[in-house]
Amino acid sequence: QAGMITRPVRERSIETIAAMVENGIRKSGFEEVGLLSLSSADHTEIGEIAKGLADRYEGSNVSLSLPSTRVDAFNITLANEFSRNGRRSGLTFAPEGGSERMRKVINKMVSEEDLIRTVAAAYSHGWRQVKLYFMVGLPTETDEDVLQVADLAKKVIAKGREVTGQNDIRCTVSIGGFVPKPHTPFQWAAQLDHETTDRRLKKLRDVVREDKRYGRAIGFRYHDGKPGIVEGLLSRGDRRVGAIIEQVWRDGGRFDGWSEHFSYDRWMTAASLALAGTGIDVDWYTTRERDYDEVLPWDHLDSGLDKDWLWGDWEDALAVADGSSDVEIEDCRWTPCYDCGVCPEMNTEIQIGPTGHTLLPLAVV
Template sequence: MAAFDVIGFTLQYELSYSNILYMLDLAGIPLQAAQRSEKDPLIIAGGPCTYNPEPLADFLDAVVLGEGEEVIVEIAELLRKLKQAGAPRREKLAALAGLPGVYVPSFYQVEYAAADQTLSFVRPVKPGIPERITKRIVQNYEAAPFPVCPPVPFIDIVQDRIALEIQRGCTRGCRFCQAGMVYRPVRERSPEKIKQLMDANICSTGYAEITLSSLSSADHSCIAELAADSIAQYGASGVTISLPSLRADAFSVALAEKMESSGRKSSLTFAPEAGTQRLRDVINKGVREEDLIDAVESATAAGWRSFKLYFMIGLPTETEEDLEAIGALARIVLSKARAAVSAAGAKGKNSVVTVTVSASTFVPKANTPFQWRPQDPIATIRQKQDLLRRVVRGRGIDFQWHDPETSFLEAVFARGDRRLGAVLEKAWRSGCKFDGWNEYFDFDLWQRAFAECGIDPTFYANRQRDYQEVLPWNHLSAGVDRSYLISEDQKAGQAALTEDCRTGECLGCGVCQTLDTQPSISKAVDTP
């Protein structure tokens, strides 16, 4: 690995950071960017967590913000030229910093206020380095390259299918959702292009399953025709088409039914996220109880018997009433599904309905309207989980929850600054790795690492931040205006909804102006 000129890491999840150090170490590459010599590869990162890469600033030579299709070619061409010219590492980094969307952390200086330990400033150390880096997007999504000949493994891997991206971005505007903010604007691939890519992928891989992936595939304006056409074309050769996630409404269920025309239906998952309408309005999750009931009733009629409901706890403004409502909602879903089952005359095993409630913990993320909000302390989350265990119960109802420590660590790194680099290295040196896996996660080791570095992790996770505070990622932009994020956060306080920009009216999030682009929708439709 160390023989490569450049190594790229995807920052998919904060709890994978220790593994990046682990991999660098296994490859014999110095962990700290400053310690790497001319013979060492350049370590570049991309992916969703680059919207706050600061905890990794010590270890990364460069970070790419946004979509890679074009910038990756620019980086490769630039570095090839510099390598041929025998340019030193420092010169390569300076050249990289000149590319739009590329952030070289070592060219920025940070300073903290003695009084409250918050950031005083982040600024370039020399002229010619941009003060602010804005993410890249491909100029023409429709024409952007998409892999049509991916490697096909012999063994049965996780996600052993073709994942065909049918659209990028999401216009739903859920206020907790980082993907919904940072992948804007929404752009659809045309049905013609999708069919062409589907065909090329099946012919090159021979896979028997395709998932039409995106943040919210049922929102694609041509999804119904696309589903019908693909099934007509490939169903006869044993190829199944699937969607990665479902919106909670009857339209989505009808779509899933068309795709999963099997006799035995697996379970259906919906994500109401919160128990009361008030709290769903706070987070701008446009799901109404009627939609969910509709979806469950149509799904039951179509043969589904098992439902999973995803919720998040610790959301801003959450009260006991919101948590109790999760139990009530699960019971309503169960009783509506049972009524639909008996109306259909189902008997025996086929009449048993199960509802699984899964509650994850809210993690505030950079570049979202909730980036200033505190995460609930671990003890509070534990109390809320206790309460849920009392109210989400009964025959046919199952409750699942997550370790609050994992979500806490995620929250620390999601909005951390460069001082966390020392903690990360210490934790890794004391044995932390695979933190996303329960059997490896050792919170005690992490706590010791924080203590030894003299850092209070609750400063990052549990503190309400001021709009005026210099955030560690202030110099990194996903194109969405800070003022829009503030207004969304304030609307959350009033439980006021924000429309979907698919319906036509611009909400002024700023992404199209900043990136000189616009949403691209194949067909104008009324969004359900």
């Protein structure tokens, strides 16, 4: 959703980023700097930014980090700049779909070969820990798509052991539940029910743990499906959901984002009370697929995206899923306009480098 509603791409300048980092360090007292954005490694001058910041803070206690990195945007030089001060944390990559079919459905064109080649480079240059992030519950997903997460993790461990000659290689698999969001091509999609989500995750966990050769080297983190259903209710609900939220609060709901305070039963009881007599229930908001003609609760809000363009993208995803199409949508920064509607309607335009500027060291005060 963030990648849709924040269009078009606009990069902060290298000087602006440097000033923000310095200001944050001086005024907060923190010494850890994370360069966070939707896809930080896509910045056209990320290499210059990394080197400039590493030069500036070399010899200090300031550590630099890059969050989850796209497989096809990663390179060892960049990673080395961020770990130059000696703090070498694990690397995080986000294939998102367990199978190549699922990655094509969500237009995440990362092949298994790309991932293996990238982690091989990381392991061979001294990294011992890699984290892979996936989603379960993507449209048209099957059990087999999810189980391929285990196959991918095993291949990552095998490649790490091969290139290093060591067995102290770790791979952590982190899995989040997919929740369709407004203003995206998947706003019409059905969300996976929590029973199927939990069953698939249990099957995946068992497959990993039963593997005598690689199981111990693979960490497994995930959330069960019930919180995702509540998130789906809040994500695509209409104004009637306001009564549910109020009822949960009146029943004692507080800090529900924390697992120790979350109560699925409290949310479902509140929903039954608040929706009584309306003819709809939680499933109507979450696990039901919508069609083009349905008036959606957020249709009166304009993010600049053309509805027909979003619907076309949704149809393309379904066509890729059933094998009737192999369409790939390239990044519009490097291709002709796809006519999503944002730039002309919002009077904006893509703003990217490279600028050719460098980050000079700070003058001594």
